[in-house]
Amino acid sequence: MGEYDIIVIGGGPVGLFGTFYAGLRDMKALLIDSQDELGGQLVTLYPEKMVYDVGGFAGIQAYELAQRLIEQAKMFSPDVRTKEWADVLQRTQDGIWVVKTDKGGEYKAKSVMIAAGIGKITPSRLGAKGEVDYEGKGVYYTVRRKKDFQDMRVLIVGGGDSAVDWALTLAPIAKSVTLIHRRDQFRAHERSVKEMFQVAKVYTWHELKEVRGDGTRVTQAVIFDNRTKEEKTLDVDAVIISIGHKGDLGNMTKWGLNMKGRDIVVNPKMETNLPGVYAVGDIASVEGAPKLALIAVGFGQAAVAASMAKKYIDPNASVFAGHSSEMDKFKK
The missing domain is CATH 3.50.50.60 (FAD/NAD(P)-binding domain)
Structure with missing residues (x-):
């Protein structure tokens, strides 16, 4: 003592x-x-x-x-x-x-x-299938080092300042950046949102249903339109869930x-x-x-x-x- x-x-x-x-x-x-x-x-x-x-x-x-x-x-x-x-x-x-x-x-x-x-x-989690299984193996809740996402296909979930900022920050170094948001209104600065649409693929009214992988790394993410329930499967290397802490x-x-x-x-x-x-x-x-x-x-x-x-x-x-x-x- x-x-x-x-x-x-x-x-x-x-x-x-x-x-x-x-x-x-x-x-x-x-x-x-x-x-x-x-x-x-x-x-x-x-x-x-x-x-x-x-x-x-x-x-x-x-x-x-x-x-x-x-x-x-x-x-x-x-x-x-x-x-x-x-x-x-x-x-x-x-x-x-x-x-x-x-x-x-x-x-x-x-x-x-x-x-x-x-x-x-502690991060806010979505509860999507496979989310917890792949934490640290492709599923992240923040970006510690930008270089970790070099040449990756990145999916970002969220519609606030952090989500939009990460989309803008990672776009120049990632292979591709896709962002999904459950609504069509963003809680981020208007200018940032406008820039994001120019550098990232954006799906509004979409949510994350499942994270898939090979057991060691994330390989795919299943997203769905929360109005029509139509699903899409995206090939991704990383999923950043940015919905708050x-x-x-x-x-x-x-x-x-x-x-x-x-x-x-x-x-x-x-x-x-x-x-x-x-x-x-x-x-x-x-x-x-x-x-x-x-x-x-x-x-x-x-x-x-x-x-x-x-x-x-x-x-x-x-x-x-x-x-x-x-x-x-x-x-x-």
Whole structure:
């Protein structure tokens, strides 16, 4: 059972920056994340897309941003646990917080920073025959690397921004791109939709019925017109199902936190109603302030939360220790 100054729950961009900032304040930190790879939505949902609203970068690919944040977070050698879901949060009689995970982990800390974003990210599935059987073998729910689809016959399912964007992105490198949507109206930007019709074969009012393969890879997809029920069999190498992702908060709603819907209510100091527990990023709702679900906003919140946690565990510490350019002073 480890003992830390702070446990950071969530390894997305805000949790990573919070881990770094805790280290900058000379706090022993543990970072826990439910995914198999750090980076949160940056690597799970849109790794190949460009991010334009982070300070210091005119534009940076989401996956690269995640790697830089991971490098920064590890500067002060925090402990890291991936593929562990924070399941239970309890406080001992002497005021120490205990986090228990679904893998049997049990960790003690003087403070906790919750940066869980939308929760554990899982893809929305269609339930089509063969879909689950070929996950990772030709069926995907996001595009991790564009080059993986080089010269492939790609079928995309969906009608939102992500589906249309992937059609436009993959069209120049794939052998062919086909997109099906269950309606004739798209939830994507009009200009993008217009461009998509020029570079991809589009079937509106169509849905995916079955994914077929040779046992190791996808070879065909059966689609059908949801008005006439007429079926078509397409020869494909990959099927990208882009109909959204779900965020699972697990047992977090049972931790005794003051919550508003899926958000944890915090004051301007990022303090929750539980002493020594802070919430930052997409999961936090600051009382009296508008909610801006932006990485840049989350960075600032993480710095505030880490600074308040430092003061909480060491009343003699300053909330603002100085600028990071004065590194030696900043750690005190």
